[in-house]
Amino acid sequence: MAESPFDPTSHPHRRLNPLTNEYTLVSPHRMKRPWQGQTEPPQPADLPQYDSKCYLCPGNQRAGGAQNPDYEQIYVFENDYAAVLPPPGPEAPSAPHPLLKAEPAQGGCDVLTFHRRHDLTLARLSLEDVGEVIEEWCKIYEKRGKQEGINYVQIFENKGAMMGCSNPHPHGQVWSLSTVPTLPATELANLVKYSLSKPTPSDAPRGPKGQPCLLCEYAHFEVGVPLEEGRVVHKNEHWVALVPWWAIWPFEILLLPYKRHVPSILHLNPDEKVSFADALSVVTKRYDNLFSCSFAYSMGIHQRPLPSLTLDIANDDDDIAHLHLHFAPPLLRSASIRKFLVGFELMAEPQRDLTAEQAAVRLRALSATHYLDAQTTDGKLHGF
Amino acid sequence: MAESPFDPTSHPHRRLNPLTNEYTLVSPHRMKRPWQGQTEPPQPADLPQYDSKCYLCPGNQRAGGAQNPDYEQIYVFENDYAAVLPPPGPEAPSAPHPLLKAEPAQGGCDVLTFHRRHDLTLARLSLEDVGEVIEEWCKIYEKRGKQEGINYVQIFENKGAMMGCSNPHPHGQVWSLSTVPTLPATELANLVKYSLSKPTPSDAPRGPKGQPCLLCEYAHFEVGVPLEEGRVVHKNEHWVALVPWWAIWPFEILLLPYKRHVPSILHLNPDEKVSFADALSVVTKRYDNLFSCSFAYSMGIHQRPLPSLTLDIANDDDDIAHLHLHFAPPLLRSASIRKFLVGFELMAEPQRDLTAEQAAVRLRALSATHYLDAQTTDGKLHGF
Numbered sequence: 001m002a003e004s005p006f007d008p009t010s011h012p013h014r015r016l017n018p019l020t021n022e023y024t025l026v027s028p029h030r031m032k033r034p035w036q037g038q039t040e041p042p043q044p045a046d047l048p049q050y051d052s053k054c055y056l057c058p059g060n061q062r063a064g065g066a067q068n069p070d071y072e073q074i075y076v077f078e079n080d081y082a083a084v085l086p087p088p089g090p091e092a093p094s095a096p097h098p099l100l101k102a103e104p105a106q107g108g109c110d111v112l113t114f115h116r117r118h119d120l121t122l123a124r125l126s127l128e129d130v131g132e133v134i135e136e137w138c139k140i141y142e143k144r145g146k147q148e149g150i151n152y153v154q155i156f157e158n159k160g161a162m163m164g165c166s167n168p169h170p171h172g173q174v175w176s177l178s179t180v181p182t183l184p185a186t187e188l189a190n191l192v193k194y195s196l197s198k199p200t201p202s203d204a205p206r207g208p209k210g211q212p213c214l215l216c217e218y219a220h221f222e223v224g225v226p227l228e229e230g231r232v233v234h235k236n237e238h239w240v241a242l243v244p245w246w247a248i249w250p251f252e253i254l255l256l257p258y259k260r261h262v263p264s265i266l267h268l269n270p271d272e273k274v275s276f277a278d279a280l281s282v283v284t285k286r287y288d289n290l291f292s293c294s295f296a297y298s299m300g301i302h303q304r305p306l307p308s309l310t311l312d313i314a315n316d317d318d319d320i321a322h323l324h325l326h327f328a329p330p331l332l333r334s335a336s337i338r339k340f341l342v343g344f345e346l347m348a349e350p351q352r353d354l355t356a357e358q359a360a361v362r363l364r365a366l367s368a369t370h371y372l373d374a375q376t377t378d379g380k381l382h383g384f
Numbered sequence: 385m386a387e388s389p390f391d392p393t394s395h396p397h398r399r400l401n402p403l404t405n406e407y408t409l410v411s412p413h414r415m416k417r418p419w420q421g422q423t424e425p426p427q428p429a430d431l432p433q434y435d436s437k438c439y440l441c442p443g444n445q446r447a448g449g450a451q452n453p454d455y456e457q458i459y460v461f462e463n464d465y466a467a468v469l470p471p472p473g474p475e476a477p478s479a480p481h482p483l484l485k486a487e488p489a490q491g492g493c494d495v496l497t498f499h500r501r502h503d504l505t506l507a508r509l510s511l512e513d514v515g516e517v518i519e520e521w522c523k524i525y526e527k528r529g530k531q532e533g534i535n536y537v538q539i540f541e542n543k544g545a546m547m548g549c550s551n552p553h554p555h556g557q558v559w560s561l562s563t564v565p566t567l568p569a570t571e572l573a574n575l576v577k578y579s580l581s582k583p584t585p586s587d588a589p590r591g592p593k594g595q596p597c598l599l600c601e602y603a604h605f606e607v608g609v610p611l612e613e614g615r616v617v618h619k620n621e622h623w624v625a626l627v628p629w630w631a632i633w634p635f636e637i638l639l640l641p642y643k644r645h646v647p648s649i650l651h652l653n654p655d656e657k658v659s660f661a662d663a664l665s666v667v668t669k670r671y672d673n674l675f676s677c678s679f680a681y682s683m684g685i686h687q688r689p690l691p692s693l694t695l696d697i698a699n700d701d702d703d704i705a706h707l708h709l710h711f712a713p714p715l716l717r718s719a720s721i722r723k724f725l726v727g728f729e730l731m732a733e734p735q736r737d738l739t740a741e742q743a744a745v746r747l748r749a750l751s752a753t754h755y756l757d758a759q760t761t762d763g764k765l766h767g768f
């Protein structure tokens with residue numbers, strides 16, 4: 001091995017995630033190993049538009065006893081079994097030992113259905129309907145973020161039985177908390193650190209007060225790499241979807257605006273929102289098309305911990321945050337073969353075989369028309 | 385909520401892991417929520433002692449083409465599809481951009497079967513046979529750790545189909561690498577930081593040069609808490625198994641020697657090894673007994689990155705490492721209901737409902753006799 005020059009598609013290496021300062025071990029030479037692991041049961045196909053047993057369908061009763069209204073499109077309600085309780089909460093007791101630290105946590109957990117139809121997903125909504133979801137995210141981020149005692153709002157979606165989500169009804173969640181959680185706090189700290197550093201000058205957009213923004217700089221670099229060599233999956237007027245250099249999940253995607261520094265979804269102008277809906281739609285459609293299945297993932301929106309009081313950038317220190325979405329999908333080789341983050345990965349560091357560039361090639365090659373809406377050559381609809 | 389004093393069994397709170405500086409959100413009030421998530425298929429019961437299709441059984445052929453010898457007890461071989469290739473490797477090329485950092489990684493991956501019998505697990509081996517596994521870990525840690533170009537040795541076991549491991553034949557792995565991976569590097573950095581701090585004096589054992597050891601101090605505190613209030617699951621002459629204050633997984637266990645500072649498995653004296661075998665056996669038996677199934681988990685041994693040149697403590701800076709094992713088991717409520725680390729947990733921070741203390745109560749109450757070896761009152765063997 002020592003004689004041949006370094007080749008990222010054949011030599012094992014580690015890549016650094018500058019948002020977290022954590023590495024991923026990449027083992028591209030291992031792509032051909034036979035599969036000896038666990039396989040997943042097939043996802044249910046042919047879902048009904050309404051399911052009387054679904055706790056998210058219009059008019060149905062939830063496990064907690066409440067009844068959903070006969071809503072038209074999007075419905076938001078407080079989770080009947082929220083992970084946190086409303087502020088204020090009791091003071092923390094003194095720690096029994098300095099190594100046993102605890103702090104109280106308060107907040108609220110919301111559920112939002114993306115559509116009344118049980119059988120749809122983000123990938124199969126019209127662009128207008130995706131736009132409605134984005135508007136709802138803006139509303140809830142603003143409303144929760146302004147509540148007394150709330151210091152962080154996390155919007156996310158967890159989709160698919162292999163992610164522990166057994167209800168296919170399209171929906172997301174928003175957890176609003178009294179503290180900034182570990183991962184976004186770490187990312188924010190690294191964005192601040194970068195903004196105070198003196199990186200090599202570039203013509204990337206800049207953050208508040210002209211400070212360098214790690215994500216503006218990174219996205220700007222990626223969109224400048226020739227498409228066939230790079231990690232970009234989809235780029236439109238304002239947004240880019242890419243497999244990040246440091247990706248952990250086989251087909252992980254980072255989705256973010258690249259033309260200017262954008263601290264939160266409330267900073268998006270109408271054009272940027274249209275681009276956002278397009279990008280969300282293309283990413284989720286390509287995901288479904290990859291293995292012709294409803295693609296499981298966890299998605300999270302990272303942005304300013306709370307909405308800004310003004311929409312001018314450089315308003316306060318939190319404006320160094322740059323809006324981005326992480327997609328963490330587990331599928332690896334087919335609709336039934338997934339990656340597990342276990343063993344060495346849980347005890348040491350994440351590991352992948354397929355490189356980020358190889359994943360981007362696969363995702364770029366896919367149609368932006370959903371496989372269930374595309375006719376096959378024999379005139380039948382694609383299915384399972 | 386504001387009126388009642390803080391109660392860790394009913395008020396949501398966050399707990400800090402001082403080894404990683406990461407928090408876990410604890411939501412004990414949510415223990416009674418109905419289960420609406422995914423369920424797991426039952427594990428296969430009644431395994432044969434020998435399976436002709438198993439690539440780990442004695443005499444069988446592996447997917448790579450090699451044939452296992454007709455080994456007696458433990459068999460070690462290099463993984464046919466190792467995640468890394470042997471050192472030396474090529475130099476790293478210069479990064480295409482300062483945010484796109486990569487470094488080469490080399491090493492070797494070993495597989496070791498714990499026993500020739502296909503149907504056994506650590507939980508069902510005799511104490512002598514568990515002792516043999518410990519001796520093999522010592523040998524492989526020493527051998528790999530002395531190889532040119534190796535700077536870290538990670539011993540681990542990944543067990544159970546729900547962890548992606550479809551082969552029930554009892555086995556573990558050892559990945560030896562040219563670099564220290566993210567998690568052990570972070571833990572080591574925090575152990576070093578603690579050793580240089582001035583914690584409140586205690587009569588806990590101390591690390592090299594009399595410096596404070598975070599894990600000696602933590603374990604010493606935990607064994608001093610009255611059993612019924614604390615997190616200890618099992619304690620013997622030299623080792624303690626406990627559900628750590630900051631546990632992420634429902635029945636997570638930290639297993640470590642508590643009587644003196646022990647940097648690695650090679651520092652263990654014969655008595656401490658006997659205690660280690662007992663502790664491993666009790667922990668894995670109780671795990672199986674919790675839901676009467678072969679309990680899935682990932683286990684990892686953290687210790688000095690490499691074996692020491694002498695077995696005196698205070699030999700070099702790495703002796704601040706304190707030997708410990710992490711058990712990360714996904715099962716939550718039954719043999720078919722597991723926890724998923726997804727959604728908010730993947731995008732923000734881990735969350736749990738059951739407190740560490742509640743988990744310890746459950747694990748302490750279990751028999752140390754394996755359910756498959758115990759007779760039920762009607763004279764039949766327990767099974768599925």
Ligand SMILES: [Zn+2]
Nearest residue numbers: 187302324326
């Ligand atoms: Zn982020």
Ligand SMILES: [Zn+2]
Nearest residue numbers: 571686708710
């Ligand atoms: Zn550790």
